[in-house]
Amino acid sequence: MLPPSVRHLPLALLAGLLLGQTQAATFKWSSASDIPTLDIHSQNNALGNGIHAAIYDSLTYYNSKTFKVEPRLASSWKDLSPTQVRFTLRSGVKFSDGSDLTAEDVVFSLQRAMAKTSNFQVYTQGFKSINKVDARTVDIVLSGPNPVLLNQLTELRIMSKAWAEKNKSVEPKDGRTKDETFAHRNAMGSGPYMVKEWQPDQKLVLVRNPHWWGAKDALTNVTDIVYTPIKNEATRAAALLSGEVDFVLDPSPQDLPRMRNSTNLKVIDGVENRTIFLGLDQYRDELPGSNIKGKNPLKDVRVRKALYQAIDIDAIHKVTMRGLSQNTGALVAPQVTGWTEGVHKRFPYSQDEARKLLTEAGYPQGFEVDFACPNNRYINDEEICQAITAMWAKVGIKAKLRTLPLVTYFPMIQRYEASIGMLGWGVPTFDALYSLQSLTRTVGTGGDGNYNIGRYSNPRMDYLVDRIKTETDLLVRNRMLTEGLQLQNDTVAHIPLHNQVIPWAMKKNIDVVHRADNRLDWALIKVN
Amino acid sequence: MLAFILQRLIQAMVVMVTVAFIAFLLFQYVGDPVVFLLGQDATQEQIDQLRADLGLNHPFFVQFWHFLVNAVQGEFGLSLRQGAKVSRLIAERFPATLELALVAAGLALVIGIPMGVYAALRRGSFMSQLFMTLSLLGVSLPTFLIGILLILVFAVGLGWFPSFGRGTVVQIGWWTSSLLTLKGWHHIVLPAITLAIFQLTLIMRLVRAEMLEVLRTDYIKFARARGLSNRAIHFGHALKNTLVPVMTITGLQLGGLIAFAIITETVFQWPGMGLLFIQAVTFADIPVMAAYLCLIALIFVVINLVVDLLYFAVDPRLRLGKSGGH
Numbered sequence: 001m002l003p004p005s006v007r008h009l010p011l012a013l014l015a016g017l018l019l020g021q022t023q024a025a026t027f028k029w030s031s032a033s034d035i036p037t038l039d040i041h042s043q044n045n046a047l048g049n050g051i052h053a054a055i056y057d058s059l060t061y062y063n064s065k066t067f068k069v070e071p072r073l074a075s076s077w078k079d080l081s082p083t084q085v086r087f088t089l090r091s092g093v094k095f096s097d098g099s100d101l102t103a104e105d106v107v108f109s110l111q112r113a114m115a116k117t118s119n120f121q122v123y124t125q126g127f128k129s130i131n132k133v134d135a136r137t138v139d140i141v142l143s144g145p146n147p148v149l150l151n152q153l154t155e156l157r158i159m160s161k162a163w164a165e166k167n168k169s170v171e172p173k174d175g176r177t178k179d180e181t182f183a184h185r186n187a188m189g190s191g192p193y194m195v196k197e198w199q200p201d202q203k204l205v206l207v208r209n210p211h212w213w214g215a216k217d218a219l220t221n222v223t224d225i226v227y228t229p230i231k232n233e234a235t236r237a238a239a240l241l242s243g244e245v246d247f248v249l250d251p252s253p254q255d256l257p258r259m260r261n262s263t264n265l266k267v268i269d270g271v272e273n274r275t276i277f278l279g280l281d282q283y284r285d286e287l288p289g290s291n292i293k294g295k296n297p298l299k300d301v302r303v304r305k306a307l308y309q310a311i312d313i314d315a316i317h318k319v320t321m322r323g324l325s326q327n328t329g330a331l332v333a334p335q336v337t338g339w340t341e342g343v344h345k346r347f348p349y350s351q352d353e354a355r356k357l358l359t360e361a362g363y364p365q366g367f368e369v370d371f372a373c374p375n376n377r378y379i380n381d382e383e384i385c386q387a388i389t390a391m392w393a394k395v396g397i398k399a400k401l402r403t404l405p406l407v408t409y410f411p412m413i414q415r416y417e418a419s420i421g422m423l424g425w426g427v428p429t430f431d432a433l434y435s436l437q438s439l440t441r442t443v444g445t446g447g448d449g450n451y452n453i454g455r456y457s458n459p460r461m462d463y464l465v466d467r468i469k470t471e472t473d474l475l476v477r478n479r480m481l482t483e484g485l486q487l488q489n490d491t492v493a494h495i496p497l498h499n500q501v502i503p504w505a506m507k508k509n510i511d512v513v514h515r516a517d518n519r520l521d522w523a524l525i526k527v528n
Numbered sequence: 529m530l531a532f533i534l535q536r537l538i539q540a541m542v543v544m545v546t547v548a549f550i551a552f553l554l555f556q557y558v559g560d561p562v563v564f565l566l567g568q569d570a571t572q573e574q575i576d577q578l579r580a581d582l583g584l585n586h587p588f589f590v591q592f593w594h595f596l597v598n599a600v601q602g603e604f605g606l607s608l609r610q611g612a613k614v615s616r617l618i619a620e621r622f623p624a625t626l627e628l629a630l631v632a633a634g635l636a637l638v639i640g641i642p643m644g645v646y647a648a649l650r651r652g653s654f655m656s657q658l659f660m661t662l663s664l665l666g667v668s669l670p671t672f673l674i675g676i677l678l679i680l681v682f683a684v685g686l687g688w689f690p691s692f693g694r695g696t697v698v699q700i701g702w703w704t705s706s707l708l709t710l711k712g713w714h715h716i717v718l719p720a721i722t723l724a725i726f727q728l729t730l731i732m733r734l735v736r737a738e739m740l741e742v743l744r745t746d747y748i749k750f751a752r753a754r755g756l757s758n759r760a761i762h763f764g765h766a767l768k769n770t771l772v773p774v775m776t777i778t779g780l781q782l783g784g785l786i787a788f789a790i791i792t793e794t795v796f797q798w799p800g801m802g803l804l805f806i807q808a809v810t811f812a813d814i815p816v817m818a819a820y821l822c823l824i825a826l827i828f829v830v831i832n833l834v835v836d837l838l839y840f841a842v843d844p845r846l847r848l849g850k851s852g853g854h
Contacts, residue, residue, distance in 0.1 A: 228692070242683045
């Protein structure tokens with residue numbers, strides 16, 4: 001008796017011949033929530049941005065494998081001066097209604113992203129003006145040298161000026177706009193797909209854009225994409241197991257062993273560009289809820305280091321995360337510019353070392369401290385914090401753990417109420433400045449220290465961050481990024497834990513490329 | 529009569545305002561929607577600006593007053609998450625929930641009543657014992673577990689039914705119906721059974737108890753003495769009299785079905801109001817939550833009012849008591 005796979009081989013071959021390799025296919029997929037809007041400049045939402053990229057193009061985009069910036073709608077660019085960059089548009093690009101994409105549309109869209117009601121101003125920081133040179137050339141004028149311009153452009157998508165004007169959607173809508181605009185429920189772009197139907201929270205159906213400029217080189221054989229959000233994770237898993245969907249972006253950890261063992265499913269793990277770490281209050285003079293009065297033990301670098309070295313990160317990796325994490329000593333993931341092997345190295349786990357440091361700092365008996373964590377934001381967030389609480393208890397630190405749902409947790413840490421708090425930080429620009437500026441720069445304006453929940457402040461760090469913002473010599477800049485990351489490590493500004501590993505679950509016949517920003521590359525999906 | 533209705537209406541108003549107040553009070557502690565609207569990169573100035581624009585920095589009672597005034601006009605503002613009018617979102621979702629609740633109620637009646645009658649007539653038989661045991665399970669198993677078990681067996685294991693969604697819907701005016709297509713019925717089977725099981729067991733036990741009660745009464749004995757057939761006695765006399773309380777309970781439970789569809793809808797990704805509510809909770813979408821709670825309260829109040837009025841029409845004793853004619 002032959003094994004089943006061999007017995008069916010002739011049949012499979014025949015089917016393969018009949019169907020051919022470029023058989024048109026439908027790709028059905030699911031994750032927990034729906035996109036908030038189809039308006040590309042309205043809400044900066046990770047899932048939404050990823051799906052918008054199927055319908056709209058940006059001037060540049062990250063290569064799915066190398067994560068280097070590559071040309072998209074812009075075919076080339078050059079610096080006319082440190083503050084003026086000239087972009088040449090790809091020729092022959094049409095919107096899905098058949099009209100040509102011109103410099104007018106690019107100027108309109110970038111200005112739309114800069115509008116007051118836009119949620120994408122974070123990506124237009126430093127833009128002064130956008131000028132049309134001719135039908136295929138656009139200049140971006142900057143208020144100062146901007147080394148991450150090309151990265152910012154990856155999230156700024158281009159819509160048709162004529163379409164937006166015709167449908168009264170010139171301004172992006174926000175929470176203040178009365179009722180919805182046309183661009184909220186409809187879309188028309190130059191990307192590989194166009195919207196056939198969107199019923200919020202039910203399904204989003206995309207079909208191939210007949211005018212897509214990239215069609216001739218595309219690997220994908222998918223003609224229709226059906227996205228159905230399924231909130232309940234058990235139901236989502238059931239939909240994949242029963243074959244109703246082909247792909248699940250966010251399978252729950254407890255379903256993974258079953259999916260890995262299933263004969264017709266596979267799971268691809270990829271390191272996400274998101275680092276989980278603990279922030280430590282280094283600002284207040286006394287910590288509420290602590291038994292140490294009149295001073296803040298966390299201001300002492302030896303105490304912070306003791307907390308760090310008391311964490312058995314391997315145990316968290318193996319037990320809590322079931323192997324789905326990448327331990328790190330750095331504040332950013334390996335794909336991010338500025339990361340090196342050097343900054344990735346952790347202080348070793350050692351209870352003795354931790355006790356010694358605490359004794360040196362004057363706390364041989366340890367102390368009590370408040371410790372806050374979200375319980376529905378990161379993978380196993382609550383469990384990680386419980387494990388850390390137990391590890392700290394072994395060296396005398398009595399952490400009083402409280403876990404909160406994300407809707408109350410984030411406002412709370414932004415009011416600096418947590419003595420120690422957990423945070424995860426993704427880097428959409430793939431550049432360490434994004435993390436250093438938000439997390440380690442002294443709290444200020446314009447995004448400086450906006451998530452520096454421990455209010456860490458170091459003059460050298462501030463100097464580095466401010467220099468990096470405008471330094472255009474890439475070598476010097478990269479060296480400063482690494483120095484900043486190293487300085488964060490040396491001063492234990494935060495305690496890095498791990499980079500999240502994101503598993504994707506799908507049927508065996510689906511080929512996708514796992515991107516570190518946890519989104520699909522629409523041109524690379526194959527249904528075999 | 530008029531005084532009675534007025535009294536009921538005033539009571540209903542008090543209930544509605546109280547529900548609105550409690551809902552509004554609770555939502556002060558749910559979380560801050562502004563952070564979600566603006567994302568993690570927002571500056572403090574943007575946050576303050578949006579908070580002012582949305583009226584979130586007015587004092588509590590001012591916010592509540594605005595809410596009440598608008599709610600009376602059926603206007604609950606904009607959903608913070610989806611940016612659409614809450615009234616429109618609810619109107620879009622209401623048909624799905626109502627259809628699910630009605631199909632579930634229908635199932636519960638069509639299966640529950642015969643089972644109850646059987647259990648009462650054949651008391652002590654093996655089948656009746658089985659029904660009673662099963663009904664105990666139905667009452668005690670939580671809805672989400674029943675739903676997941678049904679999915680596991682009938683969607684994943686046997687592949688007979690789909691595990692999520694509403695299937696094909698037909699648009700009739702502003703109403704969307706999934707009951708006009710075969711695919712729609714295919715999709716509604718599992719969620720309707722899940723939602724119906726609790727009601728079904730309740731109705732079955734109620735019918736059985738009432739039936740046993742009625743069978744002991746004198747007029748049944750006299751009917752037997754007159755030599756009427758068992759069939760005529762059981763279904764013509766006994767069952768008819770049993771059904772009065774059953775109808776009352778079913779009516780009242782319809783409100784419960786609509787309200788408790790939350791869990792069933794979440795398990796089956798049924799695009800009704802319950803799912804809308806759960807998603808609103810995750811995003812601290814206060815207008816949607818408030819509107820949902822008020823609507824559910826309104827449904828309960830209206831159903832209760834109707835039942836009260838029906839009693840008034842059906843039960844002559846109430847009329848006599850009120851008119852003071854003794």
